[in-house]
Amino acid sequence: MSSRIHGTAVMVALLLSGCSQTESGNDAPPGNSPNGYLVDGQATDINLWPKMGSPLQQDDALEQQVENLLATMTLEQKVAQMIQPEIRDITPEEMREYGFGSYLNGGGSFPDGNKHATAQDWIDLAEAMYQASIDDSLDGIAIPTMWGTDAVHGHNNVIGATLFPHNIGLGAARNPDLIRDIAAVTAREVMVTGIDWVFAPTVAVAMDERWGRTYESYSEDPALVRDYSAAIVEGLQGAVDDDFLSDQRVIATVKHFVGDGGTEGGDDQGDSLVSEQELIEVHGQGYVGGLGAGAQTVMASFNSWHGKKNHGNAYLMTDVLKARMGFDGLVVGDWNGHGQVAGCSNESCPQAVNAGLDIYMVPTDAWKPLYHNTIAQVQSGEIAQERIDDAVRRILRVKFRAGLFDKPSPAQRPLSGKTELIGSAEHRAVARQAVRESLVLIKNNDDLLPLDGSQKVLVAGDGADNIGKQSGGWTITWQGTGNQNSDFPGGTSIYQGIAEAVAAAGGETQLSVQGEWQGDDRPDVALVVFGEEPYAEGNGDVANLEYQRGQKRDLALLKRLQAEGIPVISVFLTGRPLWVNPELNASDAFVVAWLPGSEGAGVADVLVRDPQGQVRHDFTGTLPFSWPNAVDDNVAMRQQADNAPLLPVGFGLKAGQASTLANNLSEDNGQDPSQLASLVLFEQSAKSPWQMALGQWGENGPSTAPIRSSQQSNAAVTISTQDRDVQEDTRLLAFTGEGTGWAMLGTNFAEDLRAHIEAGSALTVELHAAAPLTGPVQLGMVCESGAECWAQVEIQPAIDALSQQWGTVSVDLACFAQQGIDFGNVTSPFLLASGTEQQVSFGKVALVPQQAQSADVRCETP
Ligand code: BGC
Ligand code: BGC
Numbered sequence: 001m002s003s004r005i006h007g008t009a010v011m012v013a014l015l016l017s018g019c020s021q022t023e024s025g026n027d028a029p030p031g032n033s034p035n036g037y038l039v040d041g042q043a044t045d046i047n048l049w050p051k052m053g054s055p056l057q058q059d060d061a062l063e064q065q066v067e068n069l070l071a072t073m074t075l076e077q078k079v080a081q082m083i084q085p086e087i088r089d090i091t092p093e094e095m096r097e098y099g100f101g102s103y104l105n106g107g108g109s110f111p112d113g114n115k116h117a118t119a120q121d122w123i124d125l126a127e128a129m130y131q132a133s134i135d136d137s138l139d140g141i142a143i144p145t146m147w148g149t150d151a152v153h154g155h156n157n158v159i160g161a162t163l164f165p166h167n168i169g170l171g172a173a174r175n176p177d178l179i180r181d182i183a184a185v186t187a188r189e190v191m192v193t194g195i196d197w198v199f200a201p202t203v204a205v206a207m208d209e210r211w212g213r214t215y216e217s218y219s220e221d222p223a224l225v226r227d228y229s230a231a232i233v234e235g236l237q238g239a240v241d242d243d244f245l246s247d248q249r250v251i252a253t254v255k256h257f258v259g260d261g262g263t264e265g266g267d268d269q270g271d272s273l274v275s276e277q278e279l280i281e282v283h284g285q286g287y288v289g290g291l292g293a294g295a296q297t298v299m300a301s302f303n304s305w306h307g308k309k310n311h312g313n314a315y316l317m318t319d320v321l322k323a324r325m326g327f328d329g330l331v332v333g334d335w336n337g338h339g340q341v342a343g344c345s346n347e348s349c350p351q352a353v354n355a356g357l358d359i360y361m362v363p364t365d366a367w368k369p370l371y372h373n374t375i376a377q378v379q380s381g382e383i384a385q386e387r388i389d390d391a392v393r394r395i396l397r398v399k400f401r402a403g404l405f406d407k408p409s410p411a412q413r414p415l416s417g418k419t420e421l422i423g424s425a426e427h428r429a430v431a432r433q434a435v436r437e438s439l440v441l442i443k444n445n446d447d448l449l450p451l452d453g454s455q456k457v458l459v460a461g462d463g464a465d466n467i468g469k470q471s472g473g474w475t476i477t478w479q480g481t482g483n484q485n486s487d488f489p490g491g492t493s494i495y496q497g498i499a500e501a502v503a504a505a506g507g508e509t510q511l512s513v514q515g516e517w518q519g520d521d522r523p524d525v526a527l528v529v530f531g532e533e534p535y536a537e538g539n540g541d542v543a544n545l546e547y548q549r550g551q552k553r554d555l556a557l558l559k560r561l562q563a564e565g566i567p568v569i570s571v572f573l574t575g576r577p578l579w580v581n582p583e584l585n586a587s588d589a590f591v592v593a594w595l596p597g598s599e600g601a602g603v604a605d606v607l608v609r610d611p612q613g614q615v616r617h618d619f620t621g622t623l624p625f626s627w628p629n630a631v632d633d634n635v636a637m638r639q640q641a642d643n644a645p646l647l648p649v650g651f652g653l654k655a656g657q658a659s660t661l662a663n664n665l666s667e668d669n670g671q672d673p674s675q676l677a678s679l680v681l682f683e684q685s686a687k688s689p690w691q692m693a694l695g696q697w698g699e700n701g702p703s704t705a706p707i708r709s710s711q712q713s714n715a716a717v718t719i720s721t722q723d724r725d726v727q728e729d730t731r732l733l734a735f736t737g738e739g740t741g742w743a744m745l746g747t748n749f750a751e752d753l754r755a756h757i758e759a760g761s762a763l764t765v766e767l768h769a770a771a772p773l774t775g776p777v778q779l780g781m782v783c784e785s786g787a788e789c790w791a792q793v794e795i796q797p798a799i800d801a802l803s804q805q806w807g808t809v810s811v812d813l814a815c816f817a818q819q820g821i822d823f824g825n826v827t828s829p830f831l832l833a834s835g836t837e838q839q840v841s842f843g844k845v846a847l848v849p850q851q852a853q854s855a856d857v858r859c860e861t862p
Contacts, residue, residue, distance in 0.1 A: 042276075042306060044315055046324050049280050053326040055240045055294050056401070065405075066396045069143070070389060077141050078392045079374045082353070084148070084332065086363030087111070087125065095132035098371065099139040101395050102197070103129060104148040105157060106335070106363055107478030107536060115476060115487075116159055119193050119419045126194030126410035143396075144404040146251070148197035148332070152216065152474050153597055154182075154431070155189040155422070160489045162189060162427040162598060163471050167202060167228075168575060169438035169594030171218035171624030172652070176231040178434060183235025185427045187250045192421050194410030196402065197251040199299060201232040203286020204256065206576075208266030208634035209625065212540020212688075215472060215575030215595055217261055219624035220635045221649060222285035229254060229289035240294040245402045247414050254290035256301030256334060258316060259283045266634065268538035269302035269340075279305065287325065296329040296398045300357060302337050311349075312341035317356030330394040332359040336366065348373040350382045358391040423490040428599055435593075435602025440621040441653040443590040443661045448567055450615050450655055451525065453505025453608045457498065458523035458566070460515035460557060461530040463573045465495040470529075470573055472595035473536030480534030481691070482706065488598050494529050494571065497601030501608035515557050526561045527607070529593075530554040531573030539688040540575065543677070546631040546669050547578040553752075558586035571603065577623070579631045581646070581665040590661075592623070615655050622652035631669050676759040681745050681830055682845040684729045690745040690829070692731075694719055697740040697835075704744065716741025717834075722841055724806065730766075730843040737837030742780070744831040745845065753847065754823045762810040762851035763830065766843030769799050775836025779809075781816045782828035791819030792833070798856040799840065806843070812852040815859035 070078075081101030088109055090100070111117045111125040126147055133145035155161040164170070164182050173179075183201075190198055203225050206217035218228045236252040238244045245251065262283050263270030274283070287298070298321060301310045310316055311333055321327050338360050339346035346366035353360075353374070362370050377383045399405065410416060421427065441449060451457070463469045468483030470493065476483050485493060499509040510517060517523055532547075548554060561568050570587040572580065575595055584590055593603060606617045626638045626645035638645040646665070653659065686692045695704040696716035705712070710728070711720040716739045721728040735741050763779060773796050780792040793816065798809040817823060830845050852858065 044276055046319055048276055049284070049320050049324045050288055051324060051326070052288070052291060054328045055292055056244075062397070062400050065400055066393055069396055070393055073141065073392065075375055075378055075388070077139060078388050079371060079378070080139065081143070081392050081395045082359050082374070082388075083367055083371050084359050084361045085367040088113070089363065089365050089367065092128040092132040095129050095145065096135050097138045099133055099141055099143065100145055101143070102146045102148055102359060104199075104361065104363065107150050107474055108157065108476065110157060119158070119417065119422055122158065122193035122195070123411050123417055130410050144399065146196040146399065146402070146404060147194070148199055148253070149190065149195050150200070150474060151186050151190050151198045152200045152202065154186055155193065156474050157476065158189070158193060158422065159476065159487060160423045162423050162431050163475060163488075163491070164431045164597050165434050165438045166215040166472050166575065166595040166597070167218045168215045168624055169596060170228070170434060171224060172440050172592075172594065172621035173434060173437035174224065174622065175437055176227050178430070178437065179228050179231040180235040181430050182434060183232040185430050187236045188248065188415055189422050189427065190250050191248070191413065191415035192418050194413070194416050195250070196404065197253070197297070198236055199253045199255060200236070201229055201252070201286070201290065202255055203229045203290060204261035205282050205285070206261040206266070206625070207282070207636040208263070209545065209576035209628075210542050210634065211261065211263070211266030212268050212535055212538055212542070213260070214266075219649070220626065220639075221624070222282050224624070226285035226289035229286040230293040233290045233293040233295045237294060237296065244294065245296075247403070247407060251297060251398065251402050252290070252295050253297040253299050253332065254287055254295045255299035256303070257287065257298050257310065257321060257331070258301060259305050259310070260301045260303050263303050266541065268541050271304040271307060273306060287321070291325055291327055296401060298327060298329065298331050300331055300333050300337060302334050302340065309337075309341045311337045311357060312344070312351045312355050314355040322356060328394065328397065330358040330391070330398050331356060333357050333361045335361055335363055337361065339366070346370065348377075350374070350377040353383050353387060353391065358394050423598075428490065431597060432599040432602040432605065435596040435599050436605050436617050438594055438596065438621050439603065439606050439619060440592040440623055440651075441589070441619040442592060442623075442627070442647060442651065443584060443587060444653050444657070444659045445588045445663070446567075447656060448525070448569060448589040449591070449607060450609045451527075451569070451607055452613060453502045453611070454507045455502075455524035456521065457502050457507060457509045458515065458517050458526040458561075459495045459498055459509055459511045459529070460513060460526055460561070461528040461554065461571075462513050463494065463529035463531055463571070464513065464527075465493040465511060467491050467493050467598060467600060469531070469534065470494060470593070470595065470600050471597050472532075472534045472575055473540065475534065479536050479539060491598035492601040494593070494596075494600040494603045497604030498527060498608060500601065501604040505609065505611045515561055523566055525567045525569065527569045527571060528554070528558060528561070529571040529573065530557075532575055532578075533689055535575070535688050544631040545577070545579045545628050545633070547580045547583065549669075552582060555582050555586055558583060562586055569607070571607075577625050577627045579628050579669070581629070582667045584661060585663055585665055585667065618655050619652060620654075622650045623647060625649060627651070631671065674759070676755050676761075676849045678849065679753070679756065679847040680844065681847070683843075684726070686745055689747045689751065691747065693744050693746050695742045695744055695831075704746070714741060715739060717743070719743050724843060730768075730841050732839060732841045733832060733834075734839045735834045735837055737835065740833055740835040742831045742833035743842075744780075744782075744828045746782070746828040751826050751829075752824050753826050753829060756847045756849065757813055757817060757823045759849035760852040761813050761847045761849045762855040763813060763816075763845070764808050764810040764848050764851065765830070765832070765845050766806060767799055767802065767809050768804075768806040768841040768843075769802070770804060770839060770841075772804070773799055773836075773840075774838050775834065777832070777834045777840055779811055780828075780831035780833055781821050781826060782831065783822045783825045784827045789820045789822060791816040791821045792831075793857055795857065801856075810848070810851055810855040811857040812855040812859050813847070814852060815857055818859050
């Protein structure tokens with residue numbers, strides 16, 4: 001890198017798609033009989049599961065229609081019903097040719113790849129796919145396809161939609177009627193865009209909030225999850241005895257079956273080692289509620305149970321779900337989840353169908369080989385014809401129940417194109433109510449809240465005027481990153497609501513992210529909105545529960561304001577309970593706002609009194625999860641009698657109630673610096689909060705772009721995913737020699753990596769050059785503290801020493817520190833750059849403690 005690189009240029013929006021571990025060889029006997037056993041000799045007992053039946057009346061005429069249609073279908077047509085591709089990987093022409101039973105758009109996937117696609121663009125795609133599916137000219141059959149989408153907190157892939165608080169916030173509201181309304185509103189907005197099917201509710205009971213999907217979990221209380229599951233299913237599909245799957249309703253999915261919230265260490269897609277009793281009593285309750293309300297689809301989970309991937313578990317999918325619990329709808333897989341079953345790949349997995357999976361979700365170009373392989377496997381007898389017939393019967397049953405054969409095409413349906421419904425005032429009012437009811441007041445010294453609005457209020461923190469941050473993951477983009485307030489037309493930030501309420505009460509507001517105020521404008525009170533950056537799924541997995549481990553920037557802001565004698569109200573945006581003892585001590589009042597979504601103004605409804613000084617809406621929210629008093633505990637541990645949480649489930653103050661939290665909670669996080677663990681920055685994919693970007697030094701200085709696809713170029717370099725040990729685990733950089741190019745890991749918010757300087761860490765990078773290098777290669781870092789700062793270290797000799805083999809190159813962090821990197825404020829800990837035409841691949845990137853002394857490149861500590 002021959003010139004300076006700007007840290008602020010790293011505006012990275014989208015992650016490389018998450019890669020997941022496949023199940024390691026697993027010699028578990030198939031658990032496919034009620035008296036079978038799983039692994040480790042553990043016996044299963046089907047009688048532990050509730051015996052249920054479909055809540056729908058037996059409909060002989062409908063069943064006959066299913067049989068009649070099934071009898072006309074060829075094997076190819078049947079298998080096509082079982083394949084669910086993604087809109088990025090199929091065209092309407094392929095729909096016409098194959099006649100897929102369904103298709104999906106993944107999180108952050110839009111018609112034409114256009115984030116700002118209009119409702120009409122969505123309808124046009126739905127219409128094109130539908131018309132292609134009922135066109136029998138190429139595939140010989142006319143069965144309407146159906147489109148599934150992740151409308152998990154409102155119709156969250158669509159610009160302008162009403163976005164509700166994420167599930168954890170709804171759990172705080174404990175209001176099933178409200179939940180039913182939310183689902184009904186979501187169904188309506190989804191129907192405006194011509195979509196049939198929603199992949200919600202998630203009924204996980206998160207038992208370890210290190211899990212990145214904790215915010216998708218309503219509560220640690222299985223009874224609440226059960227009740228909510230029923231309410232959401234009713235809101236989406238209509239009640240079984242009312243307007244069930246009428247033209248105002250969509251198909252629901254209860255997911256992810258089963259045990260997703262019970263994995264070891266809160267590992268996304270991990271292994272759940274709970275007993276069968278616990279599997280049903282804790283993790284199974286959402287299915288009791290959802291199936292009881294008539295949910296027509298269930299999504300299989302990525303997780304394993306005692307080492308066996310659920311997508312291949314016949315005992316769970318067939319014996320428990322379908323036979324014992326009487327589920328007669330369809331089981332859809334999760335995102336290439338079948339590919340993780342032992343012995344399977346994304347392209348081939350008879351095991352999953354044999355175990356009871358009815359639809360493969362196959363969102364990559366693997367759909368084509370999977371289709372052909374599945375057909376061949378039926379022909380060879382590897383998959384029984386009866387199993388195929390059973391799967392297709394279930395798919396057709398759902399389609400008949402949903403009226404897909406009778407409804408007009410997507411563009412002609414009653415709600416289609418009624419764009420005024422998307423983000424309508426009526427819908428937003430429901431979301432705003434949900435925001436109000438989700439707020440949990442956990443500290444309130446001197447009755448500071450609700451605020452007297454006639455005061456001078458300083459609004460600070462990077463969450464104050466940031467609708468993207470307050471909405472979290474699964475918001476327009478999959479990770480919820482890369483959004484601006486302008487991406488939420490009609491939405492409000494928390495600041496906007498506060499400013500309006502305070503102005504109405506005769507007070508004044510100043511907005512300053514950094515909490516700066518001018519000489520005469522000394523605020524009477526400061527309201528600081530801060531918390532987690534958006535994430536989704538495994539990208540949100542964390543090592544422990546300490547908020548802003550290392551660098552406590554928000555704490556510094558709270559403390560500074562307190563030192564200035566200004567009372568501080570904290571509004572915490574978070575997808576999970578976190579250890580915030582220091583932040584609690586530095587706050588006079590503390591509100592947990594979770595991830596409220598697009599209606600930020602709902603926060604002010606509760607926090608600010610009316611112009612007469614009356615409480616407008618009192619706090620009613622209570623903790624849906626217990627609150628940690630240590631960085632390394634989890635929900636399950638806190639449920640043990642001897643492991644008291646800081647605050648129990650159900651805790652929540654109301655206006656006028658005395659605060660119970662001490663002002664001097666222990667701030668000892670119990671961590672020993674010499675025990676510092678390695679920090680992995682990249683391994684198969686960039687690790688949160690780091691995101692991969694591609695940069696070049698052009699005529700106008702440096703520019704970077706987030707990496708959005710498996711191959712991406714600028715004039716100086718092309719990056720492509722590459723397979724080393726597992727799929728897409730490494731990246732190949734092909735430098736062109738036209739200026740300096742680089743790949744980098746960056747974040748919009750500087751990270752504190754000082755602990756790694758203290759621990760004598762080295763930056764270690766797995767590297768490989770297939771051909772001898774012809775010029776320099778540098779490892780670089782960027783920081784930002786007042787001014788931007790950067791550093792680079794030459795590693796060509798170290799790569800040469802690897803002699804065209806994969807190997808690890810390590811650089812003492814002191815080399816970067818010497819050149820001015822402030823390790824308290826690192827915006828990019830890894831840049832791999834060159835200005836010479838040559839190729840270099842990289843794999844795992846990490847900061848490894850105690851490696852400085854033995855690093856390939858060493859420097860004196862400055
Ligand atoms: C998709 C998401 C999906 C994820 C799974 C993303 O590319 O857009 O919907 O959940 O991949 O890894
Ligand atoms: C997630 C599911 C989601 C699916 C489709 C998966 O990665 O686990 O919850 O429905 O992607 O986007």
